[in-house]
Amino acid sequence: MRLETVKEVLNARVLCEGEGLDTEVLSACGCDLMSDVLAFVKNQAMLLTGLVNLQVVRTAEMMDMKAIVFVRGKMPGGDITELAREMKIAVMSTDLPLYMACGKLYDAGLHND
Template sequence: MNVRDIMEILEADIIWASETGLDAEVHTACGSDMMSDVLAFVKDQSVLLTGLVNPQVVRTADMMEMHCIVFVRGKVPDDSIIELAKERDIVLLKTRFRMFTACGRLYQRGLRGGCEKE
């Protein structure tokens, strides 16, 4: 699966993406609003789904080498967050779906989590 597939599954809009960002391969995803949990428990994730809209989301995704952040519930980051994602080449998407639904749709289509406790 690639980021473009995720965009389609979640009926998501692009906030920002590089020319090649939508073609990045993804194998796992994680949904969380607690970045400390992402740092503590997540391994080998490609996509982060969150309703949290602050710079720490991009910094966390960058530290975890994620390719894409999906903001749920139609959340839109401000320009400073978008600039940070551009600097780190992380695709930003937004979907109208709530976290539970977005994660469920991805899971149903074969995307799994890579969490230690799964």
């Protein structure tokens, strides 16, 4: 699924485009525990989280994630978006709760096969 589609499905605000909204993600991980992200993430994944700190970006970079979506209307500070921009990771924010955001992406065809 292209990040442009993710934006539309989640009615998300793009805060940082990373490598561009035409970037493909093959799976998603909805999680607030970064240790679980490290244990279970697959290639070209996207992280959906309500946790707003620099460790989220550092974890996403370590796992070669292409995008981070902050849920529940959370808005990261400038330090977070700047670090993501440097690491070429797209950042979005949606008002949806984590459960609903993951469900909408699944319904739209983003499966972790």
